[in-house]
Amino acid sequence: MNLSTFPDISIVPILAQHAEALAELVGNNLEHLQPFLPAVVQLACVDDARAYLCAAAARAASGDILEWHIFSGTALCGSIRLKEIDTADHKASIGYYVGRQFQGRGIASAAVGAVLAHAFGALHLHRIELQCAAGNYASMALAGRLGFAHEGVLRQAEWLNGVFVDLHVYGLLQPDFVPDAAALSVA
Known part of the structure; x- marks a missing residue:
């Protein structure tokens, strides 16, 4: 996938060859990732x-997940994943992160938007769910920008850094998605 509105940004399937770049990105963002994604810190x-x-x-x-890396030029800047893919019910969950140095430039919004367009288009999904921990205001704002509806709060649904935290649940249906036609080309 390429994001033509961000000519230096690309989304590519994950590869083992990305291991060094991934370790470097995570290593440079330990404090940034630890509060909400402690598993990624590993x-x-x-x-x-x-x-x-x-x-x-x-x-x-096996079709269980689909995961891509987000690059800015040759620099790995994040990851995005469709998981819990349920082809019978045409739904999946989405998760993502970008390094602190890449935030505030619209990269996460553009990348999530591109994957949503792919999910609702080529994958024929009908519903995408996004969950984020209470206090993850950046993800809450991204969900709002992309048209996700806040569907509720799962109380103490995640064990995060030694405590139970609430999860905010957002959902987006294919008919409610407004793609940016200029932002995505699928090879």
Whole structure:
């Protein structure tokens, strides 16, 4: 996937060859990622990043997840994933992150929008769910910008950094999605 409104941004399927770049991105963003994505922090080691990428590629081959890396030029700046893909009910969940140094430039919104267009188009999904922990205001704002409806709060639904936290649940239906036609081209 390419984002033509961001000519230096691309979304590519994850590859084991991205392990060093992934470990570097995570290592440079430990404090940024730890509050909401402590599992991602474990990928700061190249060997752990490579093992994760190989396992995720195998899960992608089985259709369990689809995961991409977001690049700005040659720099890895984040990751985005469709998970819990349910083809019978035409739904999935989405998750993502970008490094602190790449925030505030619209990259996450553009990348999530591109994957949504792919999910609702080529994958024929009808519903995408986004969950984020209470206090993750950046993800809450992104959900609002992209047209997700706030559907509720799952009380103490996630064990995060040693405490239970509430999860905000957002949903987006295919008929409610307004794609940016200029932002995505699928190869």
